[in-house]
Structure formats: structure tokens, C-alpha cells
Amino acid sequence: MKFIYPAIFSPTSEGGYEAIFPDLEFCHAQGDTLDEAVENAHEAANEWLQTELAEDVPQFPPVSDLSDLSLKEGETARNICVTLRFYEGWDE
Numbered sequence: 001m002k003f004i005y006p007a008i009f010s011p012t013s014e015g016g017y018e019a020i021f022p023d024l025e026f027c028h029a030q031g032d033t034l035d036e037a038v039e040n041a042h043e044a045a046n047e048w049l050q051t052e053l054a055e056d057v058p059q060f061p062p063v064s065d066l067s068d069l070s071l072k073e074g075e076t077a078r079n080i081c082v083t084l085r086f087y088e089g090w091d092e
Contacts, residue, residue: 003049004081006066007041009034011074021080022069023061024048038078046082053084 007019012030017037021027021044029044031037052058069077 001086002081002083003045003060004063004079005045006064006069006077007038007045007080008069008071008075008077009037009041010072019044021045021048023064025061034076038080041080042082045080046084049082049084 005021005023007021007029009017009019012018016030016032017034018030019028019037019041021041024045027044027048029037029040031040049060052060066077066079071077
């Protein structure tokens with residue numbers, strides 16, 4: 001199953017980048033470079049989604065469209081795609 005959520009990447013005062021997911025509460029990441037922040041954001045979203053799937057009644061928030069996000073100067077937004085594979089015995 002594929003999940004695609006946007007992340008907003010902002011430069012930090014230390015020279016790296018931080019990422020937040022407007023749709024995934026408390027899901028964020030950081031990295032020394034933009035590429036590293038994107039990779040870490042993918043891992044953070046994966047963990048967030050896995051945690052939500054473990055709930056008795058998983059609730060996935062609606063997905064914001066990239067064009068609807070308000071970006072500040074220096075920020076960039078990217079869609080982060082997470083593919084979760086379900087194994088035999090998991091009841092969908």
C-alpha cells in the first residue's frame with residue numbers, strides 16, 4: 001500500500017534542514033543536507049504510518065496538496081512516498 005504525504009523542508013540556522021509533515025501530527029525529521037533530510041523524512045513518515053497501523057482503529061489524515069501549502073522564503077515542499085508491504089496473516 002502506498003502513502004504519499006507532503007513534507008516542508010526549511011533551512012536551519014546551523015546549516016542543515018528540518019522537515020515537517022503538515023498532515024502527520026508530530027512527524028518531523030532533519031538532516032545536514034537536503035538529501036539527508038529527505039531520506040530521514042521518508043524514515044520518519046514510515047515509522048509514523050507503521051505506528052498508526054498498529055492502532056486498533058488506524059486513522060490516516062487527509063493528504064494536503066503541494067499547491068495548497070504556504071511556504072516561507074527558503075522553504076521547499078516535496079511529496080514523500082512510503083510503501084508498506086503487508087504480510088500474510090495481517091487482516092486488512
